Amino acid sequence: MPTGGMGGTARVSILTIGDIGVSSGIIHIGDEAMFEAARDELADRGIPITGISSQPDESARRYGIPVVGRLGFAGLARADAQERAALLLDVAAGIRELPPGDPAEGALAALRSARGVLIAGGGNLASRWPVHVFERTTVAAMARAQGLPVVLSGQTLGPDLDPEDRTRVAELARRAVRTGVREHASGDLARSWGARVHVGVDDASFLGGGPDGAEVSDRVLVSLSGWFAVRPADAVEAGIARLLDHVADTAGEVLFHAHFGPVAADAVPSGDAALHERVRARMRRPSTVVASGDPLGAARLARSARLLVTSRYHPAVFAAPAGVPILGLAADDYTRIKLAGALGHWGQDAVLDLDDLPTAPSALDRLDDRRSEVADRAAAALPGHRARAGAWWDDVADVFR
Missing domain, CATH: 3.40.50 (Rossmann fold)
Structure with missing residues (x-):
C-alpha cells in the first residue's frame, strides 16, 4: 500500500x-x-x-x-x-x-x-x-x-x-x-x-508530558481566530486591540501566536497570523509575534503564559492544566461550547461573547487578580484528569488488542 x-x-x-x-x-x-x-x-x-x-x-x-x-x-x-x-x-x-x-x-x-x-x-x-x-x-x-x-x-x-x-x-x-x-x-x-x-479533557491536554515544570513568564499570550460569526471585522478587531492595549498597560508584554498559520518565522502572514497583524496595527502599545511552529512548542508557550486571551480552542487546552488564567472570546454557540468545556474541566469559566468586548478589560483584570486561585484549582484537578485520560487510552488500546 x-x-x-x-x-x-x-x-x-x-x-x-x-x-x-x-x-x-x-x-x-x-x-x-x-x-x-x-x-x-x-x-x-x-x-x-x-x-x-x-x-x-x-x-x-x-x-x-x-x-x-x-x-x-x-x-x-x-x-x-x-x-x-x-x-x-x-x-x-x-x-x-x-x-x-x-x-x-x-x-x-x-x-x-x-x-x-x-x-x-x-x-x-x-x-x-x-x-x-x-x-x-x-x-x-x-x-x-x-x-x-x-x-x-x-x-x-x-x-x-x-x-x-x-x-x-x-x-x-x-x-x-x-x-x-x-x-x-x-x-x-x-x-x-x-x-x-x-x-474527558481534550486528547492534547498532556501533549509532551503536560504542564509539569512549566515556568511562568510575565507575557500575555494571544491567539485569535478569524471566525467572527458575521460580525463586522473592523469593529471586532478594533475592540480586541483596545482590550490588548489595556492588557499591555496592566499585565505585561503581549505575545501573539497563531494556531492556524505559517510554520516558519519568515513566512508571509496568513490565516490567524494575518488577523494578528491587523490587530497589532490597531494597537497603540508594542507587541511581539511568535511563528506557529509545531504543537509541542505551542504547548510549552501556552503553559508558560501569565494570562491567555484566545478565541482558538487549543491554546486553552494547553494553558488550563498549567493553571494559566484564560479569557475565552466566543463567536457563536459552537465556539462557546468548546471554550467553556475546555475551561470548565479546570475550574475556569471566563468566556465572553465578541459582543461583550467592552467589558473584557475588567474581566481580564479580575482574572489576573485570581491567578493564585486559578493555579490552585488546576493543580487540584490535575491528578484526576491525568488518571482518567490514562484509563481512557488503556481502554482504547484494549479494544484493538
Whole structure:
C-alpha cells in the first residue's frame, strides 16, 4: 500500500483519521496536536497506527508512521458525497471495484491490513464541515463492513447538525465500541443517541508530558481566530486591540501566536497570523509575534503564559492544566461550547461573547487578580484528569488488542 514514503505494511496497525497535513507551510496546531497525542498514547501501549492525511508525505515524515491519503470527499457537493460514500462502502464490502487511480486506494489497502479504526480528534463532527462528517462516518462504515472495531476520541459533536448529518453522526457514535468526547454538552448529546460515552479533557491536554515544570513568564499570550460569526471585522478587531492595549498597560508584554498559520518565522502572514497583524496595527502599545511552529512548542508557550486571551480552542487546552488564567472570546454557540468545556474541566469559566468586548478589560483584570486561585484549582484537578485520560487510552488500546 502507499505509505507516504515510509515503506512496508504494518499489519497490526490501527487506521487513524484526524485532520492533519501541513500544506504550503501552513499548520493547524490543534488538529496536529490531537493526532500526535493519539499516536503517542497508543505507541506507549505498543500499538502502531497508520494515518490518513491531506499531505501523506509530509505527515509521514512528521510522525514517523505509514500515512495514506484522504478518501476523496473534499470539494464534493452533498449529493456527490452520498454517492461516493455508497461506492466506498460497496468496495469495502467486496461488492464493487474501486476505479484505478482513485484517491481512496491507499486508505482501502490500509483498512484491509488494519486491526481497527480510530477517529481521532480534529475535524469536529458538525454540519459546518460536511466533508468531515462524510469522511468519518464512511471510514467507520467501511470498517464495520470488514468486522473491525471503531473508536472515536477527542470529539466535539455538533451543536449544528442538520437532520441528515445528525442521523449519520448518531449512528457513528452509537455503533462505535467507545466514544470519547471533550465537553459535557457533547457527552449528553451522544448519550441521547445511545452511545457508550467517555467525557474527558481534550486528547492534547498532556501533549509532551503536560504542564509539569512549566515556568511562568510575565507575557500575555494571544491567539485569535478569524471566525467572527458575521460580525463586522473592523469593529471586532478594533475592540480586541483596545482590550490588548489595556492588557499591555496592566499585565505585561503581549505575545501573539497563531494556531492556524505559517510554520516558519519568515513566512508571509496568513490565516490567524494575518488577523494578528491587523490587530497589532490597531494597537497603540508594542507587541511581539511568535511563528506557529509545531504543537509541542505551542504547548510549552501556552503553559508558560501569565494570562491567555484566545478565541482558538487549543491554546486553552494547553494553558488550563498549567493553571494559566484564560479569557475565552466566543463567536457563536459552537465556539462557546468548546471554550467553556475546555475551561470548565479546570475550574475556569471566563468566556465572553465578541459582543461583550467592552467589558473584557475588567474581566481580564479580575482574572489576573485570581491567578493564585486559578493555579490552585488546576493543580487540584490535575491528578484526576491525568488518571482518567490514562484509563481512557488503556481502554482504547484494549479494544484493538
